[in-house]
Amino acid sequence: GQSLEQPSEVTAVEGAIVQINCTYQTSGFYGLSWYQQHDGGAPTFLSYNALDGLEETGRFSSFLSRSDSYGYLLLQELQMKDSASYFCAVSPNNAGNMLTFGGGTRLMVKP
Amino acid sequence: ETGVTQTPRHLVMGMTNKKSLKCEQHLGHNAMYWYKQSAKKPLELMFVYSLEERVENNSVPSRFSPECPNSSHLFLHLHTLQPEDSALYLCASSQDGRGVGGYTFGSGTRLTVV
Numbered sequence: 691g692q693s694l695e696q697p698s699e700v701t702a703v704e705g706a707i708v709q710i711n712c713t714y715q716t717s718g719f720y721g722l723s724w725y726q727q728h729d730g731g732a733p734t735f736l737s738y739n740a741l742d743g744l745e746e747t748g749r750f751s752s753f754l755s756r757s758d759s760y761g762y763l764l765l766q767e768l769q770m771k772d773s774a775s776y777f778c779a780v781s782p783n784n785a786g787n788m789l790t791f792g793g794g795t796r797l798m799v800k801p
Numbered sequence: 802e803t804g805v806t807q808t809p810r811h812l813v814m815g816m817t818n819k820k821s822l823k824c825e826q827h828l829g830h831n832a833m834y835w836y837k838q839s840a841k842k843p844l845e846l847m848f849v850y851s852l853e854e855r856v857e858n859n860s861v862p863s864r865f866s867p868e869c870p871n872s873s874h875l876f877l878h879l880h881t882l883q884p885e886d887s888a889l890y891l892c893a894s895s896q897d898g899r900g901v902g903g904y905t906f907g908s909g910t911r912l913t914v915v
Contacts (some may be wrong), residue, residue, distance in 0.1 A: 720899050725903075732906040733893075733902060733904075735903025738902075740901070788857060789841075790846070
């Protein structure tokens with residue numbers, strides 16, 4: 691089976707940088723994704739990493755280390771609107787290939 | 802507007818009722834999913850349809866019954882639910898089941914079983 695660990699809550703101030711970590715255990719691995727969900731809203735896709743290294747998309751970056759079964763989401767120049775829950779998800783490399791999600795990290799950005 | 806539309810947004814039903822949740826996507830995606838989101842728990846995959854065929858059941862109780870009449874529509878039929886089934890039910894679609902291009906989620910149906 692698959693399991694993912696990420697912190698339940700993180701607090702940071704506007705303008706700061708925050709890193710949300712995700713470690714995973716899976717019987718097979720294809721890639722690591724990140725999703726953002728605001729209260730009352732739908733999860734929205736942020737990034738996908740299949741290879742080791744850093745992927746940058748504007749203020750958000752995502753990192754993957756396959757050998758360490760570890761990844762993180764880096765948010766820079768934090769804004770109040772970044773307050774949301776962030777989920778990591780793994781794509782297992784087996785038949786079906788459905789996403790398995792972590793429990794989510796609630797990010798609170800303070801002024 | 803997310804590209805995936807779910808109705809209703811909110812639903813309150815008694816334990817003896819029968820109701821259905823509806824999901825619709827016009828993104829040209831080949832796979833559609835039902836997820837359950839409960840407080841303080843990870844998103845739980847319930848059902849997957851790929852090219853209109855069910856490929857994953859995930860040991861969901863039979864009081865939940867999915868239906869996928871075509872590649873754009875997905876239903877979740879509910880019957881004789883329990884209070885612990887109260888949750889946010891999310892529909893998603895994707896072109897690639899591995900998530901390379903991301904899953905597109907609807908805003909969900911907030912279900913309360915009384």
